[in-house]
Amino acid sequence: MAKVPNFILNPYFCIRNAIVNMTIKKPTVLSGIRPTGYLHLGNYFGAVRNFVRMQDDFNCYFFIADIHSLTTHPIPTDLESSVKQVLAEYLACGIDPEKATIYIQSDVPEVTELYTILNMNAYLGELERTASFKDKARKQPDNVNAGLLTYPVLMAADIIIHKANFVPVGKDQEQNLEMARKFARRFNRMYHKKVFPTPKPFTFDGKDMIKIPGLDGSGKMGKSEGNAINLYEEPAAIRKKVMKAVTDGGPTVMNQEKPVAIQNLFFLMEIVSEPSTIEHFNSLYNNCQIRYGDLKKQLAEDIISYTSPIRERIIEILKDNNYLAKVARLGAEKARESASKTLNEVKEVVGFRRLF
Ligand code: TYM
Secondary structure: OOOOOHHHHOHHHHHHHHHHHHHHOOOEEEEEEOOOOOOEHHHHHHHHHHHHHHOOOOEEEEEEOHHHHHHHOOOHHHHHHHHHHHHHHHHHHOOOOOOOEEEEHHHOHHHHHHHHHHHOOOOHHHHHHOHHHHHHHHHOHHHOOHHHHOHHHHHHHHHHOOOOOEEOOOHHHHHHHHHHHHHHHHHHHHOOOOOOOOOEEOOHHHOOOOOOEOOOOOOEOOOOOOOOOEOOOOHHHHHHHHHOOOOOOOOOOOOOOOOHHHHHHHHHHHHHOOHHHHHHHHHHHHOOOOOHHHHHHHHHHHHHHHHHHHHHHHHHHHOOHHHHHHHHHHHHHHHHHHHHHHHHHHHHHHOOOOOO
């Protein structure tokens, strides 16, 4: 057996090392995206941009929620290519597999095991009341499956399997995250042990979670809303979509409040354009001299400048199957290591310990 150096046995060093370890332990972050199509500006600015910003300072897990996407019964070949696409998009946006753990949800079976256990402490009434369930049940009345009902439980399992402290998501995930917090606290209370931290939403500078609007003058940008601009979109398609964005007849009174459709265009501009550009169009609006065609042209060009480098990287990465497979394999290994630790603890706490 290797000789243990003296200083390791010295209590001073033990305590000192423990303190150093405690202070350098980074908080854990987790988030994921369903592979239901190309990532759009809402996914990017609501989630992925924050993933990239967090990867240096936090212990990060970012995954592709392929099990969640089964609730809408995707065609298997479409699902396979969407998973590959999202993985390439994560990498192209700048998530670094050396810094963050990137994995595919179905590669980590511990998640579904924890989901089964958590399902026993999730109640029908509260699941039926969630806005996302009601919304999906309305949108797909012929397919109101049990997976839709327990969607927040699987999401809670995703988060707490790594004991995540923070979850960077857009505003639309607020209620699901609230449910995850509730399930984590409930588990701790039921078993009289603080197994899980209560995960918190994360935004930079203490700002509220964001909702990127669509181009149709209402609601959020979304894959199923048909109002999205994808990161992978070709410039010509971006121009076409932006030029078709909903506007109105223009302001008639100086400094008039902007209607929602116009606010949305300015909101997108705030994200992709230079402050001087926004100021320019704001002042034209306030003086009733704005021409929406010019505003849209500028907005389209600024979106293209933002997304083009990402699009080029996606194209390159998609060609390299070996690299993608390696990233997924490495990510699955790291994620399973962390997930199995938590699952073992959970099994012990609930009484799955073998005493024989
Ligand atoms: P999903 O796939 O619908 O969206 C992925 C991420 O993109 C954000 N997002 C937006 N943010 C701002 N404005 C928008 N218009 C917009 N559209 C989408 C979402 O808020 C999300 O952060 N249930 C999740 C996936 C998931 C998950 C998790 C997330 C499964 N398990 C655990 C976090 C933690 C979903 O369907 O996201």
